[in-house]
Amino acid sequence: MKKVAIIVQTKEGQLSDSSKSLLSYVSSFSPETILLLAIGDVKFSSVPSSKSVDVITLSDGLWTDSSSIEPLTKILEGFTVFGIKSIQVDNLLSLLAASSTQEMISGIQQFTYSGGKYVINKSIFSGKASLSLTTESAAFFSLNRNFDFSNTPDYAEQFIGSISTVNAAIGSHASIIALKPITGAIPLPDAALVVGAGRGLKDPSNWTIVEDLAKALGAATACSKPVSDLNWRPHHEHVGQTGVKISPNLYIACGISGAIQHLAGVNGSRIIVVINNDPEAPFFKHADYGIVGDVNDILPRLTKKLQSH
Ligand SMILES: Cc1cc2nc3c(=O)[nH]c(=O)nc-3n(C[C@H](O)[C@H](O)[C@H](O)COP(=O)(O)OP(=O)(O)OC[C@H]3O[C@@H](n4cnc5c(N)ncnc54)[C@H](O)[C@@H]3O)c2cc1C
Secondary structure (H helix, E strand, O other), X not given: OOEEEEEEEEEOOEEOHHHHHHHHHHHOOOOOEEEEEEEOOOOOOOOOOOOEEEEEEOOHHHHOOHHHHHHHHHHOOOEEEEEEXXXXXXXXXXXXXXXXXXXXXXXXXXXXXXXXXXXXXEEEOOOOEEEEEEEOOOOEEEEOOOOOOOOOOOOHHHHHHHOOOOOHHHHHHOOOOOOOOOOOOOOHHHOOEEXXXXXXXXXXXXXXXXXXXXXXXXXXXXXXXXXXXXXXOOHHHEEOOOOEOOOOOEEEEEOOXXXXXXXXXXXXXXXXXXXXXXXXXXXXXXXXXXXXXXHHHHHHHHHHHHHOO
């Protein structure tokens, strides 16, 4: 099979949990050596092993200057490159695809490798439908954040202990320096957990209960369109057909009716929890879990419970 590279995020020098899952998944069908393209510092331990991982640490310039992508494009000739959707990862994959004239496929919900082909299931039409396809030619794959890694054996731990070579020769070609991590609020399209609220909150001053819950979870906050139209919340928080499309692992929708235009932006979420005081609210039909109740009662209780853990 083709050589495989994956884009990974690091935290304090170690692979993030989603990057470990991606490494485990890809290693189950890939050759002995995998190339890691690391966003962030790399401080892996050196233990000899039968499998190995080469590492390139990516520089800031790669995202903004397409000329600096060329050395990396050369290194990645003949590779299939995987990443988990984020603004940075999708930027990088599309730059690489444009620079190499190889195809990029995004919105991937499932894929397997079989008989020399990638068998892919991807979401289309804002997550309202999915498309199955096979490809031999595409080289750049962006996996949805809610990609199901649940049945993946945990190969990553073996790798983490066994990363023996940070390939200096490759690294020097790419003229790489560490990338500054994003600080401050979690960008909505990249968030794994999102708490969204709608007109059911009644007044912008009531948003403290939404923010408190989001803080307790480490989640980003979102809102329905009328809420941002009323200037209760900033426009970049508006999700839906005319706003940001999100695909977190968990979306908690508070006091939102579940209009089709709102669903268009959130139905890529892996698990949807709806809190609404109207048992007939349309959103309940699309929820994995529903709580019929007043947001002013439920949200503080959820926050308190989370804070006590
Ligand atoms: C062309 C077009 C594009 C649109 N694009 C978007 C879009 O991108 N995103 C978007 O969100 N909307 C969009 N809309 C608007 C959409 O149709 C709905 O009007 C909107 O989503 C409703 O917002 P909401 O659920 O916050 O408010 P409402 O419809 O007013 O619903 C409020 C909900 O809160 C519940 N509630 C009230 N009080 C409480 C309480 N105390 N506790 C718990 N629940 C309570 C109510 O039961 C109700 O279900 C668009 C509309 C059009 C026509």
